[in-house]
Amino acid sequence: MRWAERASANLLPLSRAPTFTAALREWGYTGFCEDYQFPQAICQLCGQVDLRYHFRIRNRLTNHALLVGSECITRFGIEGDEEARRDRTALIRGARRREALGVLDRVARLTGGRFDFRDYYAENEGLTPKQMVTAIGICRRNRVSVGALPPVRLRRGREQRQMAAFTADERRMLWPFLSAAQRRAWAALDPDQGRPVADVLDE
Numbered sequence: 673m674r675w676a677e678r679a680s681a682n683l684l685p686l687s688r689a690p691t692f693t694a695a696l697r698e699w700g701y702t703g704f705c706e707d708y709q710f711p712q713a714i715c716q717l718c719g720q721v722d723l724r725y726h727f728r729i730r731n732r733l734t735n736h737a738l739l740v741g742s743e744c745i746t747r748f749g750i751e752g753d754e755e756a757r758r759d760r761t762a763l764i765r766g767a768r769r770r771e772a773l774g775v776l777d778r779v780a781r782l783t784g785g786r787f788d789f790r791d792y793y794a795e796n797e798g799l800t801p802k803q804m805v806t807a808i809g810i811c812r813r814n815r816v817s818v819g820a821l822p823p824v825r826l827r828r829g830r831e832q833r834q835m836a837a838f839t840a841d842e843r844r845m846l847w848p849f850l851s852a853a854q855r856r857a858w859a860a861l862d863p864d865q866g867r868p869v870a871d872v873l874d875e
């Protein structure tokens with residue numbers, strides 16, 4: 673079944689209007705949203721499973737409510753979907769931050785507090801290249817997943833000098849954690865040092 677068929681089968685019994693498009697206009701975002709941390713929720717509009725985020729919509733006329741996923745909330749002009757979009761961005765940002773802090777917490781505990789980057793990250797929204805390489809090394813040695821590590825900061829001169837002083841191995845470690853823009857900027861800034869790393873990774 674297509675999305676519209678599934679959605680209208682769920683929506684019409686809870687709405688006044690007889691057609692799907694008209695019925696949708698009766699529904700609005702309530703401002704309630706939730707992050708379940710893991711993919712576990714179901715969209716009550718389209719039936720999509722394994723959702724991590726839920727948004728509540730309510731029908732103004734019948735007062736029925738549905739919990740829908742982050743795709744459905746933005747479809748077909750449900751009222752308040754702009755607000756939902758902003759909430760979604762905030763949810764995802766909050767979730768990433770919690771996960772990053774979780775990994776940094778493990779790094780701190782594994783090293784008896786010697787490498788505790790949590791405060792730095794909380795203040796700067798990222799780690800310096802040096803902190804990042806240290807954190808990656810500790811995670812790898814202790815089989816901690818590096819997927820949730822925070823972003824690298826590479827704007828300031830100090831951060832760029834750290835990168836320039838890295839060995840090829842250290843730069844190779846860091847490279848997958850750089851954004852596309854950071855990789856381009858780095859390669860432009862220091863072609864001799866940026867390119868060999870990119871070449872190695874492309875092989």
Ligand SMILES: [Zn+2]
Pocket residue numbers: 715716717718719720740741743744
């Ligand atoms: Zn859905």
